Amino acid sequence: MDKNTHASASAPANPRARIALFTKEKDTKNTVKFNEVAVEGQAPICGTLYLQKWFIGGATNVRLQVEAQ
Numbered sequence: 001m002d003k004n005t006h007a008s009a010s011a012p013a014n015p016r017a018r019i020a021l022f023t024k025e026k027d028t029k030n031t032v033k034f035n036e037v038a039v040e041g042q043a044p045i046c047g048t049l050y051l052q053k054w055f056i057g058g059a060t061n062v063r064l065q066v067e068a069q
Contacts, residue, residue, distance in 0.1 A: 014067060016067065016068040016069075017065065017066065017067035017068070018045055018065075018066055019063060019064070019065050019066075020036050020037075020044075020045055020046055020063075020064045020065075020066065021036070021037040021061065021062070021063055021064075022034035022035060022036050022037065022046075022049050022061065022062040022063075022064065023035055023037060023060065023061055024059070024060040024061070025048075027053070028050070030052060030053055031050040031051060031052055031053060032050070032051055032053055032056050032059075033048065033049075033050055034048070034049040034050070034051065034062050035047070035048060035049075036048070036049070045066060046064070046066075049062065049064065
């Protein structure tokens with residue numbers, strides 16, 4: 001995964017919004033388990049993410065944008 005993905009110009013300007021990257025850890029019966037990629041100097045916002053197999057298909061990486069309102 002490209003190191004510059006976290007620092008991209010398309011990152012949200014809102015300080016309560018972040019883009020988190022996840023890599024696949026393992027398949028479960030109906031879901032795929034992903035772990036958040038650590039960013040130096042930032043605490044994880046999610047840690048672990050489970051997504052349904054019907055949605056995620058064979059993806060091994062996920063980019064998630066979160067905005068607290």
